[in-house]
Amino acid sequence: MKIAVVMNDSPKSLKVGKELKQKLIQEDFEITKDRPNVVITVGGDGTLLNAFHTYVDQLDTVRFIGVHTGHLGFYTDWRDYEIDQLIKSLKEDTSKSVTYPLLEVELNYSDSEKSKKYLALNEATVKNLDKTMVAEVYIKNELFETFRGDGLSVSTPTGSTAYSKSLGGAVLHPRVNAIQLNEVASINNRVYRSLGSPMIIANDEWIHLDLKRGDSYQLHIDHFVMNQENLSSMTLKLSEKRIQFASYRHTHFWRRVNDAFIGE
Incomplete structure (x- = not known):
């Protein structure tokens, strides 16, 4: 060995x-x-x-x-x-071995046809660096809401005990094959509305975030932080890969x- x-x-x-x-x-x-x-x-x-x-x-x-x-x-x-x-x-x-679900994150850019892909064990979070973040949130290709606020975070079941929990998300057992979407300081008033609650997304669905063009974003993949220019959209879903623990x-x-x- x-x-x-x-x-x-x-x-x-x-x-x-x-x-x-x-x-x-x-x-x-x-x-x-x-x-x-x-x-x-x-x-x-x-x-x-x-x-x-x-x-x-x-x-x-x-x-x-x-x-x-x-x-x-x-x-x-x-x-x-x-x-x-x-x-x-x-x-x-x-x-x-015991296996846990992972999150697959695909990034698309307005100035490039090439996408980038990452895997997260805990979560992926996107925030606007300079102002209120505006994003159209699609669930399985269907527009669900237009979000305005500080950011959006998507977590795995094991990641539900990390940043997701501090955002008011539910704690999910790792055998629940799903991902969770949490809003970060959403704006909810007579003009702008979003759900304002955590969402559990089934394993055969995915989240697509269409971001406002020209803004600067900060992306968190687990504990890694990356500034993103020209980021236009993100697709987040359960990965086919899983982490194995002895x-x-x-x-x-x-x-x-x-x-x-x-x-x-």
Whole structure:
């Protein structure tokens, strides 16, 4: 088995990552960043997001494992003091995995016929940098509303516990194969109206945003931020690809939610 170990730069994560590598080598695992079978992240959910985007072109062949060096995260099943149990599970590997939905984002530009595509594990958000954002919102090619406000955000089920939740979105179980559209500070008065509520979009539908031409936009794909000029439209839908997590021990989703937002 070829294993990549990815860690953040905190002293604790670096220490745990070094110890993990040493023990993996002692057990005859191959440590490599090139085409691994398993990617182990040491840190938090942000570290796993970084690793996801690093290996986004290898999702069909790589499984992820998260080791948390702080509190339990949504993508991390192991704690830093459980390294020995993790290595034992790797030695007894059965190649089973749990998969989560991903968001596909396609960008189109007024000055180019070429589109750009990205995958998001949590969400994609678009905002106008200079003024009120105006966008015609289509659901499966049918005009639903004209939005005016700060921006629009589309999340995956696992991303529903991140930025989407702060926007008032629902928390979706990862087995719900759907995406969620949230408005960011929408304008609702006698002249301008939008739904003003989160929308759950089925897996056979998609969202198309027709943006006002000539404006400057800021695009967030998970934790990456990109300024966009001449962006004319976006299409967002569930991807055919999914992220795979090694299922040696998988924490129940609602237990994660309770731990993060309710439990002590």
